[in-house]
Amino acid sequence: xxxxxxxxxxxxxxxxxxxxxxxxxxxxxxxxxxxxxxxxxxxxxxxxxxxxxxxxxxxxxxxxxxxxxxxxxxxxxxxxxxxxxxxxxxxxxxxxxxxxxxxxxxxxxxxxxxxxxxxxxxxxxxxxxxxxxxxxxxxxxxxxxxxxxxxxxxxx
Numbered sequence: 044x045x046x047x048x049x050x051x052x053x054x055x056x057x058x059x060x061x062x063x064x065x066x067x068x069x070x071x072x073x074x075x076x077x078x079x080x081x082x083x084x085x086x087x088x089x090x091x092x093x094x095x096x097x098x099x100x101x102x103x104x105x106x107x108x109x110x111x112x113x114x115x116x117x118x119x120x121x122x123x124x125x126x127x128x129x130x131x132x133x134x135x136x137x138x139x140x141x142x143x144x145x146x147x148x149x150x151x152x153x154x155x156x157x158x159x160x161x162x163x164x165x166x167x168x169x170x171x172x173x174x175x176x177x178x179x180x181x182x183x184x185x186x187x188x189x190x191x192x193x194x195x196x197x198x199x
Contacts, residue, residue, distance in 0.1 A: 088164045093175030097160070100182035101153040105146040108189050112142035115193065123196035134195065142192070149185070153178065 088094050116139065124134030125141060156178060164171035 087168070088161060088171065091168075091172055091175070093172040093179070094160065094164070097175035097178035097182075098157055100179045101150070101157060104182040104185055105150040105153070107186065108149070109143065109146040111189070111193065112146070116143065119193075119196050123192065125192060139196070142189075153182075 119139045119142070121139060122136035123139050123142070125137035126135040127133075128135050156174070160171050160174045160178070163174070
């Protein structure tokens, strides 16, 4: 007794022989290998000196600024000189709590920038390296900047 409907009789059926299943398994292995190859192609991103140095300086700068701010927070005055006004030739006074929040904001901005650098590396490795060096130099300059702010904020 055949219980097929007229529509099912018109449909094409695919055979599932052992060779087909082996071919599917081989295809999935090839797909997994290609996915791993794409990941490994980005390994040169970490082999260049610029990218890891940018990552390390980003983390180190934010950590150093945060802990130095935290350790010296009670010894700083309520208002600290944070921005120089060239027109008035004076320092604009800001609440000292900005020293605790600025490293967190800096780390978020640098995380987004480093993610962009990582994404760019697949298309233009030289641009990615240059951005890594720029991040590293900016972080070193930020350390100097915050050192100057701390020295200006300390009471004599």
